[in-house]
Amino acid sequence: MKDIKVLTVRSEIAAGTRGAGMGIDALIVASLGQHSSFFNENTIQNIDDVNNILFKNNNFLNAKHIDGVLTMLKRVSNNTYDTLAGGQTPIVLAGDHSTAAGTISGIKQAYPNQRLGVIWIDAHADFHSPYTTPSGNMHGMPLSMVTYVDNTEEGVNSPNQETIEYWEEIKKVGTKEAKVKPEDIVFIGVRDTEGPEDVILDKFGIRNISVDEVRKNGPEVMANDALNILKECDMIYISFDVDSMDPTISKGTGTPVANGLTVEEALAINKTLVADEKVICWEMVEVNPTLDQNNIMANNAFKILNETVKSLKGKSISLVG
Numbered sequence: 293m294k295d296i297k298v299l300t301v302r303s304e305i306a307a308g309t310r311g312a313g314m315g316i317d318a319l320i321v322a323s324l325g326q327h328s329s330f331f332n333e334n335t336i337q338n339i340d341d342v343n344n345i346l347f348k349n350n351n352f353l354n355a356k357h358i359d360g361v362l363t364m365l366k367r368v369s370n371n372t373y374d375t376l377a378g379g380q381t382p383i384v385l386a387g388d389h390s391t392a393a394g395t396i397s398g399i400k401q402a403y404p405n406q407r408l409g410v411i412w413i414d415a416h417a418d419f420h421s422p423y424t425t426p427s428g429n430m431h432g433m434p435l436s437m438v439t440y441v442d443n444t445e446e447g448v449n450s451p452n453q454e455t456i457e458y459w460e461e462i463k464k465v466g467t468k469e470a471k472v473k474p475e476d477i478v479f480i481g482v483r484d485t486e487g488p489e490d491v492i493l494d495k496f497g498i499r500n501i502s503v504d505e506v507r508k509n510g511p512e513v514m515a516n517d518a519l520n521i522l523k524e525c526d527m528i529y530i531s532f533d534v535d536s537m538d539p540t541i542s543k544g545t546g547t548p549v550a551n552g553l554t555v556e557e558a559l560a561i562n563k564t565l566v567a568d569e570k571v572i573c574w575e576m577v578e579v580n581p582t583l584d585q586n587n588i589m590a591n592n593a594f595k596i597l598n599e600t601v602k603s604l605k606g607k608s609i610s611l612v613g
């Protein structure tokens with residue numbers, strides 16, 4: 293049975309829309325409404341944010357607030373490392389998705405010689421660099437940070453020297469090498485990419501399990517397919533961006549995209565994935581209650597969190613109906 297530690301990261305500096313930092317508190321509110329003691333019975337470790345940087349001018353056009361992002365990545369990496377070194381499985385609840393690169397860095401710091409597979413459940417590929425980003429929002433960049441794929445061939449921006457120096461620092465958080473091979477990433481639900489990202493997906497043959505496939509073949513079958521693709525990996529990290537779900541259910545996320553997963557599909561995928569013993573960390577990101585009504589996103593996301601953690605701990609009961 294796995295022992296977990298919940299890491300809370302109220303950081304939102306890498307998102308283009310404000311409010312994701314409040315996602316964790318929205319989850320806590322949802323848990324109380326559902327009469328759950330999740331946030332009382334598990335160990336919670338909060339990682340301080342640097343959201344006050346948002347009051348200052350951003351000096352980095354192609355990588356907004358990259359100085360603050362570097363600080364956050366180091367903090368998340370160190371805490372992930374400490375959790376794993378202490379024999380616990382990190383459950384990371386974060387605001388914007390950029391800090392997932394810190395989680396991955398901490399995993400590799402703890403297990404530098406083990407091959408890491410990543411299952412990225414998201415509407416977006418988050419595979420931009422400062423050279424290719426259309427927005428400068430760094431929550432669109434975590435997978436480039438950890439794979440070292442800058443994709444300069446497809447570059448459309450000319451980041452300044454200071455940005456490049458910070459970007460190179462970011463890549464060295466946790467370990468001095470690339471943390472993941474692009475081939476060891478599997479996407480689920482990705483449906484909003486830009487041209488430079490499409491080139492990466494093609495070049496490395498990265499599998500993207502579509503929402504249609506999930507609907508047709510069933511979430512459990514597709515989750516097992518994802519695990520099977522990564523069978524050569526020694527350990528698996530799962531990143532669940534709530535914008536993988538359909539915006540007709542809730543608008544409570546910063547970059548919603550039509551034709552997403554249902555809550556039931558997302559729940560079944562996550563539950564099935566974490567039942568695999570190789571899963572050493574699970575993360576959920578991008579809940580934004582300021583864009584929502586009646587906290588619907590957090591209510592759904594908390595259900596997924598609660599059931600996923602039960603499954604991960606090995607105590608899952610199968611629900612009928």
Ligand SMILES: NC(=[NH2+])NCCC[C@H](N)C(=O)O
Pocket residue numbers: 388389390416418420425426427428429431432433484485486533535546547578
């Ligand atoms: N984690 C996210 N919500 N990422 C959204 C990224 C959107 C877009 N590809 C960009 O780079 O701006």
Ligand SMILES: [Mn+2]
Pocket residue numbers: 389414415416418431533
């Ligand atoms: Mn994302």
